[in-house]
Amino acid sequence: xxxxxxxxxxxxxxxxxxxxxxxxxxxxxxxxxxxxxxxxxxxxxxxxxxxxxxxxxxxxxxxxxxxxxxxxxxxxxxxxxxxxxxxxxxxxxxxxxxxxxxxxxxxxxxxxxx
Amino acid sequence: xxxxxxxxxxxxxxxxxxxxxxxxxxxxxxxxxxxxxxxxxxxxxxxxxxxxxxxxxxxxxxxxxxxxxxxxxxxxxxxxxxxxxxxxxxxxxxxxxxxxxxxxxxxxxxxxxxx
Numbered sequence: 001x002x003x004x005x006x007x008x009x010x011x012x013x014x015x016x017x018x019x020x021x022x023x024x025x026x027x028x029x030x031x032x033x034x035x036x037x038x039x040x041x042x043x044x045x046x047x048x049x050x051x052x053x054x055x056x057x058x059x060x061x062x063x064x065x066x067x068x069x070x071x072x073x074x075x076x077x078x079x080x081x082x083x084x085x086x087x088x089x090x091x092x093x094x095x096x097x098x099x100x101x102x103x104x105x106x107x108x109x110x111x112x113x114x
Numbered sequence: 115x116x117x118x119x120x121x122x123x124x125x126x127x128x129x130x131x132x133x134x135x136x137x138x139x140x141x142x143x144x145x146x147x148x149x150x151x152x153x154x155x156x157x158x159x160x161x162x163x164x165x166x167x168x169x170x171x172x173x174x175x176x177x178x179x180x181x182x183x184x185x186x187x188x189x190x191x192x193x194x195x196x197x198x199x200x201x202x203x204x205x206x207x208x209x210x211x212x213x214x215x216x217x218x219x220x221x222x223x224x225x226x227x228x229x
Contacts, residue, residue: 035219042219043222045216048215099146099209105158106158107158
């Protein structure tokens with residue numbers, strides 16, 4: 001079974017631009033969670049989608065948004081990029097987002113904002 | 115809000131020896147789950163071990179075991195017979211049953227294994 005895939009793997013943008021990152025979960029998984037990983041802030045939860053609905057949201061500004069499609073693939077969008085948005089963005093999928101379920105992480109998208 | 119604290123930014127261990135990584139957490143919930151994840155350099159994060167809060171028995175997965183002290187809100191990871199492949203950053207994570215899609219992570223502990 002294929003693992004979680006994320007595209008693109010690396011991205012360089014300039015301040016003010018917007019970016020869209022994609023995450024394809026493991027087949028059959030309906031829950032997709034997004035995290036931002038930075039050296040200073042560690043791993044921070046962005047949001048979780050289940051069956052095309054945002055079920056949880058972290059404490060990030062409205063510039064960060066996401067969506068999930070009927071095939072469970074998810075995208076996240078960051079508008080008006082800031083230097084501080086430079087980070088590794090990880091997505092994780094699980095069957096239904098249950099508490100004990102294993103979350104399987106993708107390799108991440110490394111975003112650099114210049 | 116839940117918080118997870120890993121007080122050891124870096125640890126090192128000699129190959130074949132045992133090392134313990136510390137984690138404490140704070141929550142007012144009673145139904146939750148705790149996890150240890152491993153993130154090797156430039157590689158994907160993978161689950162090492164997990165513990166249900168309602169279970170008193172400590173979880174064990176081969177060379178990895180936890181010491182779960184619910185009253186003290188402590189959840190340490192013991193790695194026995196350390197191997198070179200254990201070198202990685204280890205994250206402790208908390209997940210509640212009511213907010214299950216969200217994991218709260220500690221800042222991580224970088225483990226070095228010396229040959």
